Amino acid sequence: MEVAKLTGVTRVYKIGEVETRALNGVSLTINDGEFTSLVGPSGSGKTTLLQLIGCLDKPSAGKVFIAGKETSSLNRNQRADLRKGTIGFVFQFFALIPTLTAYENVEMPLLLNGKSSAQRKERVMDLLNAVGMTGRAHHRPDQLSGGQQQRVAVARALAAAPKLILADEPTANLDTENGEQVMELMKRLNKETRTTFVFATHDPRVIRYASRVVTLEDGAIVKDANG
Amino acid sequence: MANYFKMAYRNLGRHRRRTFLSALALALGTALLMFIAAFFQGEMRSSMETTLRLNTGHIQVQDADYDPDKLSVAWEYLLENPEQAAAQIEALDAVQVATPRLLASGIVSAGDESVGVQIMGVVPDSAANDPYRNLVAGNFITADDREGIVIGAPLAKSLGLNAGDSLNLLINTSEGGVDQQQFIVRGIFTTGTTAYDKGIVFLPLSKAQAFSGATNHASLIFVLLKDREQAEDVKAALHGEGIKVETWTEMNELLTLVNDFSDAYLAIINLIILSITATVIVNTLLMSVFERTREIGILSAIGMKGRQVVALFLAEAFLLALAGVAAGSLMGWACSAYFGKVGIYFGDLGMSSDMLLNDRIFTILPLDSALNLIVTAFVITIAASLYPARIASRMEPVEALHKAQ
Structure with a gap:
C-alpha cells in the first residue's frame, strides 16, 4: 500500500533573480512499512524531497499524495491537520521544545490530536519505555545528551501513531555510538510497529540499515535499489 | 488551555530579567494611568466644589440689572428685603440653605500696608458660611457685632494682623462715595484656597448694609441645594419681577467646559501612556517570536495550527498583562490612596474667581474609573500582542526550520 507518492515533482527556489532547481521532475512511491534511505551529496535535494513528502513545503510543479490524498492544494x-495525524518528524538538530520535559515533548502531538489525559499518559510512558528514556521522563532537553534528545524526538515522532516518519540526517549531530543506537531504535520500531520510515543521510554507516536506498543527484533520482 | 499557559509561563521564565522589565513597564504604565486619573478626578472635584462652595453656590438670585463684576451697592442694583425672599426660597424642598449676601469693594489698611478686598456681608449663623468657620485664630463674627471682622489667613499674614488687632476698612458706598471705619479682627479663617482667602473679608450683613448705605438690601441670595442636579428645576420655580436667577452651570461656564473636556484630556493622556506600554509589550513578544523561530517551525511541523500558535503567544501576553496590570493597579491604588489622604500641595495657584482650586489637591480614584483603566490596560496589552502572535502564526514551517538552521 502506498503511504506517499510523488509524480513529476519539481521545486524551484527563487532568491532575487536567481532560480535554484532543488528537485527536477521527481517521481517516487513510498510503500507501507518501508525503511527507506534518501542518499546523495549535499545539495542533491534530499531535504527538499523530505519537506515535500512531509507537507512542510509545496512543489512548484507535480503532485504529492499522502495516504492517497493530493496535498498541493x-x-x-489543512496541511497541519494532515501532518499531525499522519506524519512524524525527526530533525537533524535535536528539535525538542526546550521549556518542556521529555514527557511533555512526547505528549505534545497527542495534545494536538485531542487525546485524553489518561490516553496521553499511557502512550507517552509506552513510547519513552520503547526508546529507553523512562528514567529521564521529567528532564528537560538541556539535561539530556544529544543521543538521549534524539531518542525522545523519535518517541515524539511516533506519538500520534503516524503512518510515516521522516527523519532528516537524524544522526548527523551524534557520535558513532549514539548514531547507531538511534538507527537501531528506528529500525526496531519500524519492525515492531510497521511504521514507514524515510530518512535522508549521506553517512555510509547509516545507509546500511535501510531496506531501500534512493539516490539523488542534482535534484533527480539516479538510483533506486533495495538494500 | 492549561497547557498553553504552562508553556507560556515557562517561556516567560526563560528571560526573567526581560519579563520582569516588561511587566514593570506595564505596571508603571498602569500605575501612572490610575494616578493621573485620580489626580484629574481630585482636581476637577476640588475645583468644582471649591468654586461652588465659596463663590457661586448652586443658584444665585440677583436684581435683573446686577453686574457681579462691578460690586456696586447702589440700591437700583440690589434686592430689597432679601431675608424674606431667602426664607421663602429655603422653604423649598430641594433647597438646603438660602442666605442673603451683600458684596462691596473696599480697601483694608493696617500700619503702612493696604490691600484691595471684596467685602462680604453675611448672615453669620447661616450654614452657607461653614467653609469660613475653619478658623486658625479667634472666633467667627456674630449677627449683632458692630465692630468685628473676619479675614483670611494670607491677608492677615500680609498685613501682620492677629485676632484682636485693629484694621481700617474703607468701603465704596451705595451713594458712590467712600466711608471708612476701624474694625477688630475677631477671627482669621482658612478655606484652603489662598487665592480666595487673601482677597475677601466678612462682616455681619446688617453691619455691612449700614456701613455701605445699602440698608435692607443685598447683592444676591446665595442658594445651596441638596442635589445640584436639581438646579434647573429650582430655577424654574423661582420667578419674580425684576430679578434674575442663575444656576451653577450658567455662572461657571468655563469650569463646566473644562470639566466636560477633562475626560477627553484624560483619554489622550491614557492613549499616550498605553501606546508606550503597548510598544514595550510588542517589542518583548517580537523578540520572543524571532528567538523562537525554530520552535515555532517544530510545533508547526508536528501539527500545531496558526490559531494555536496565536493562542500560545496570547497566553504569554495574558500572563504578562496579569502580572503587570495587577502590580500596577496595586501601586496606582496605593499612590492614589496616600495622596488622597495627605494631598499634593500646590500652594496659591493664582486662579481666577471663575475657577477656584484648593491649595492642596486630594487624589480621588473612584472604583469604576479604576476598573475601567485596569480592563483597558489589560485589553490593550492583549490587543498589542496580536501583532507578534500573528507573525508567529504565519511562519511557514519550512521557512522557520530553514531560518533556525
Missing part, C-alpha cells in the same frame, strides 16, 4: 491549516 491544501492550505496551511
Whole structure:
C-alpha cells in the first residue's frame, strides 16, 4: 500500500533573480512499512524531497499524495491537520521544545490530536519505555545528551501513531555510538510497529540499515535499489 | 488551555530579567494611568466644589440689572428685603440653605500696608458660611457685632494682623462715595484656597448694609441645594419681577467646559501612556517570536495550527498583562490612596474667581474609573500582542526550520 507518492515533482527556489532547481521532475512511491534511505551529496535535494513528502513545503510543479490524498492544494491549516495525524518528524538538530520535559515533548502531538489525559499518559510512558528514556521522563532537553534528545524526538515522532516518519540526517549531530543506537531504535520500531520510515543521510554507516536506498543527484533520482 | 499557559509561563521564565522589565513597564504604565486619573478626578472635584462652595453656590438670585463684576451697592442694583425672599426660597424642598449676601469693594489698611478686598456681608449663623468657620485664630463674627471682622489667613499674614488687632476698612458706598471705619479682627479663617482667602473679608450683613448705605438690601441670595442636579428645576420655580436667577452651570461656564473636556484630556493622556506600554509589550513578544523561530517551525511541523500558535503567544501576553496590570493597579491604588489622604500641595495657584482650586489637591480614584483603566490596560496589552502572535502564526514551517538552521 502506498503511504506517499510523488509524480513529476519539481521545486524551484527563487532568491532575487536567481532560480535554484532543488528537485527536477521527481517521481517516487513510498510503500507501507518501508525503511527507506534518501542518499546523495549535499545539495542533491534530499531535504527538499523530505519537506515535500512531509507537507512542510509545496512543489512548484507535480503532485504529492499522502495516504492517497493530493496535498498541493491544501492550505496551511489543512496541511497541519494532515501532518499531525499522519506524519512524524525527526530533525537533524535535536528539535525538542526546550521549556518542556521529555514527557511533555512526547505528549505534545497527542495534545494536538485531542487525546485524553489518561490516553496521553499511557502512550507517552509506552513510547519513552520503547526508546529507553523512562528514567529521564521529567528532564528537560538541556539535561539530556544529544543521543538521549534524539531518542525522545523519535518517541515524539511516533506519538500520534503516524503512518510515516521522516527523519532528516537524524544522526548527523551524534557520535558513532549514539548514531547507531538511534538507527537501531528506528529500525526496531519500524519492525515492531510497521511504521514507514524515510530518512535522508549521506553517512555510509547509516545507509546500511535501510531496506531501500534512493539516490539523488542534482535534484533527480539516479538510483533506486533495495538494500 | 492549561497547557498553553504552562508553556507560556515557562517561556516567560526563560528571560526573567526581560519579563520582569516588561511587566514593570506595564505596571508603571498602569500605575501612572490610575494616578493621573485620580489626580484629574481630585482636581476637577476640588475645583468644582471649591468654586461652588465659596463663590457661586448652586443658584444665585440677583436684581435683573446686577453686574457681579462691578460690586456696586447702589440700591437700583440690589434686592430689597432679601431675608424674606431667602426664607421663602429655603422653604423649598430641594433647597438646603438660602442666605442673603451683600458684596462691596473696599480697601483694608493696617500700619503702612493696604490691600484691595471684596467685602462680604453675611448672615453669620447661616450654614452657607461653614467653609469660613475653619478658623486658625479667634472666633467667627456674630449677627449683632458692630465692630468685628473676619479675614483670611494670607491677608492677615500680609498685613501682620492677629485676632484682636485693629484694621481700617474703607468701603465704596451705595451713594458712590467712600466711608471708612476701624474694625477688630475677631477671627482669621482658612478655606484652603489662598487665592480666595487673601482677597475677601466678612462682616455681619446688617453691619455691612449700614456701613455701605445699602440698608435692607443685598447683592444676591446665595442658594445651596441638596442635589445640584436639581438646579434647573429650582430655577424654574423661582420667578419674580425684576430679578434674575442663575444656576451653577450658567455662572461657571468655563469650569463646566473644562470639566466636560477633562475626560477627553484624560483619554489622550491614557492613549499616550498605553501606546508606550503597548510598544514595550510588542517589542518583548517580537523578540520572543524571532528567538523562537525554530520552535515555532517544530510545533508547526508536528501539527500545531496558526490559531494555536496565536493562542500560545496570547497566553504569554495574558500572563504578562496579569502580572503587570495587577502590580500596577496595586501601586496606582496605593499612590492614589496616600495622596488622597495627605494631598499634593500646590500652594496659591493664582486662579481666577471663575475657577477656584484648593491649595492642596486630594487624589480621588473612584472604583469604576479604576476598573475601567485596569480592563483597558489589560485589553490593550492583549490587543498589542496580536501583532507578534500573528507573525508567529504565519511562519511557514519550512521557512522557520530553514531560518533556525
